[in-house]
Amino acid sequence: MINKMRSSFLATPYAIWVMICTILPLFYILGYALTNDAGSFTLSNLTAIADPVHLKSLWLSIRVAFFTTAICLLLAYPVALILHNLKLTNKGLVVFLFILPMWMNFMLRILAWQIILSNNGILNSILSTLGLPTLHILYTETAVTLGMVYDFLPYMILPIYNALSKINDQVVEAAADLGANWWTTFTKVTLPLSKDGIISGIIMVFVPALSSFVVSNLLGGGKVLLIGNVIEQEFTLARNWNLGSGLSIILMIFVLLSMSVMNKVDDSENGGMPV
């Protein structure tokens, strides 16, 4: 018992660290958001979101993040299912294959997409060799969404794969024994049991997609202004830290909102299903 008490003190340096480097910075950003240049209290940095330019960016961000998340989910679930059905003994290998691309610099990987998608780029050379019509999607919302799907896909695959690994195979077999066909087993057993993985995947994709500004800079060519781009410009070009902080707080509120919605979905479905 004494030992436990003593061991819990090992967290003291971290507790101090959290206060200074996690909690305190949030108060700083809130402080900037709620004051103006002169340092007096104002709400104008928060209400600035109602400005049509900002509202348009926020709406665009939500739309891009929504499509990114939906496409990631549609692409990732079959991948996770197939990998799970391979019954690999070495689960680390799967993680390895999806983590490895991250060791090629993120900026360069997005740049490579610029090269692939450009009008006389690789994709169009292949398409025209095959006699297909060429695509002109670079510097559009489509290219930005594609870049984000590429960047965040592993964050959707890994949690779903983990959730599938935790399902007891006997449950699936039991469903089949009781006469359920593949589709019924999938919708009634596998899918509900992997819900936790889906939800954490959605959060891990939606949040960074909502706030990204680099992908939109590179693949949107300055034409696709997401809320992240607006915030970045307030800090680097306009040098209006108060407004930038205010918009950051709005972004945070949207992140928290989307997460609580996801958690609600999680709870209500658990509540509806007697265990």
Place this chain on the structure above:
Amino acid sequence: MNKFKKGASSLYLALIFLFLYAPILVLIVLSFNDSMSRTVWGGFTLKWYANLSSNDNIMEALGTTIKITLTSSIFATILGTTAAIGIHYMKKRHAAIMLGATNIPLLNADIVTGISLMLLFTRFTPLGEFSVILAHIAFSVPYVIFNVLPRLQSLSEACFEAATDLGATPMYAFYKVVWPEIFPGVLSGFLMALTMSLDDFTITYFTKGAGVNTLSTMLYTQLRKGIQPELYALSTILFLLAFVLLLVINFKGSARKEVFKNEK
């Protein structure tokens, strides 16, 4: 039918991996391209690799990147491991508060984390390498904690008690009983911290101040002027190093598991 299903599955997996690895392939090809243009193939060359060590800009950014990545992930691992042990032995209510706070950097948007840290740092210290290291520790500690904590939770309390009952000092018992069990978690936490730190752009961008450049931020400023091809060469080398490193760790890990299985 089954054969068709298998074929379709393999084809689908192949397409997904093509999607994930195509850009990397493009960059590797570009590192051997004897042309400054990104879209024209000018023949095979090794000159970007040969020029690499004499490019002071890139070498300096590489040095800064390595320094920041290593320092921050080592500190994050030490801080995170001790924190995980502490949290594990805390009262439930306190542990819940600590874990809630630990989740903040993971769930918050990178841009908000970067800006909020920048606002704090500018008050107390000039922005530079030091502030970037602090920021990197801040966002990588949670990865270490969430890798170590499950290991501690699956550890049997009785083993540690048995060791101390048999006369081991707490330190010795920790080293002999607890450490071997949690080490894989510490290692994977360290590797995740390393990966996140190396791949980070947003948080570095906001906390670095003028004059300091990591590879990511240097690339960002070069995007408009054109990328120095040496950077493709450097990235290819780093990627291949990571490939070999991760392969060795993975292979060793699975080899150990095999031995364990046989012993059973």
